[in-house]
Amino acid sequence: MVSMTSWLEHYGYALIFTALFLEMLALPIPGEMMMSYTGLLVFEGKLNWLLSIVAASLGVSAGVTLSYWIGYRFGNTLVTKYGERIHLGEERLAKMTSWFEKYGNKLLFVVYFIPGVRHITGYFCGITRMPFRKYAVYALPGAVFWVSLFISLGRVLGPKWEMYHKTVNRYMVIFGILSAVLGALIYIYRKNKQRLLESILSLIKKGIRHFNSLGKVRFLVLVAFVVFVTCVSLMLGLIQDFLAQEFSQFDEIASYIILTLFGPEWRQPMEFFAVLGSDVLYASVILVTALWVLFKSRKKLLELSFFLWVLVGGELLDEGLRALFHRPGPVVFGHQWINTFPSEDTITAVTIYGFSAFLLLRHAGKSAVAIPVTLIVILACALIGTSRVYFGTQFPSDVVAGYVFGGVWISLNVLLLEILRMLQKNKKTGRKTE
Incomplete structure (x- = not known):
């Protein structure tokens, strides 16, 4: 050197x-x-x-x-x-x-x-x-x-x-390889877009014949499927690393970078970012989403029931995972946080913001809102996780695990909701035919 x-x-x-x-x-x-x-x-x-x-x-x-x-x-x-x-x-x-x-x-x-x-x-x-x-x-x-x-x-x-x-x-090597794989997948998807959509959705529907009736929802379902497969793979890797106790160096590096990039002058903005994960804001998003479903959806009961299931089930999943892994958290001013893996804040943020965004986009009149809404959700979840690391209440690996487990939960439920919706439609169609 x-x-x-x-x-x-x-x-x-x-x-x-x-x-x-x-x-x-x-x-x-x-x-x-x-x-x-x-x-x-x-x-x-x-x-x-x-x-x-x-x-x-x-x-x-x-x-x-x-x-x-x-x-x-x-x-x-x-x-x-x-x-x-x-x-x-x-x-x-x-x-x-x-x-x-x-x-x-x-x-x-x-x-x-x-x-x-x-x-x-x-x-x-x-x-x-x-x-x-x-x-x-x-x-x-x-x-x-x-x-x-x-x-x-x-x-x-x-x-x-x-x-x-x-x-x-x-x-960096892992990033390069994953980026190359992602680039190849995007290229293949663009070249074979229609065929891939039909193949994947036919697997999801398991033979249901009304593929074309999905309209613009096809893309959302495809994204949910890709997110589910990706997050499940990451989840298995995280669990393996957790059992092997291989998070310490990642946590040290990530914490050091965040605290170096965001010095003491960022304390007030970070407090604002932390509010993005507050119960008041979550309640507001849940209320707006419920009203949106009531106003826009033809399957009000199904979607509201599923929304409730996602919220309650997500909370139960979070509590169960943290009780299962039982990981001691960081020590802040002599107080040690307990059961921080996966992060309760990020898994809740991904669950509420992510599924609410799906319901909003599914019934949005213009597809142009998809990119802004997606970016807002990603940014909000990222800021919530960053604020937790900045204040030292959670390890970076806790935050990442919250994103991954939350991604598995909402993508799985998006797929289940669309399957149930199509099964109901297929059942009604069958009765009319009889």
């Missing part, structure tokens, strides 16, 4: 540019470590944050651009001569090129987070003759995002960076 920081202090932005430029040409230079140490020097006031990001972005951009043109100019010749030695003949290259044309550009933005892969991506895009404009549109913004994130993390973590470096890198 001493030699690298001294080199950085000596040569500054020129070293940042050169090191990242060479790393993108596949030279064995630790770019992530370089950027994190750069962030540490930014924290110490020895380098400028914005200039560091500019120098790093230019270095990475120049490196990936040169590697692309090297692959474009010499790649096919090398594959023809030596490809068979590494099992990369012309036929296999043609297949990989076809695949890359369909999916590859979608992965360029996040490929920087995957060590080893980012070093060869530029060469491979050139070899496969991906149009440079398309390559640049995805690769260059990805470069800026990658360097900005790592330098900013180094700046935020400051002197604790070295302690957390391996853990942060692991989370």
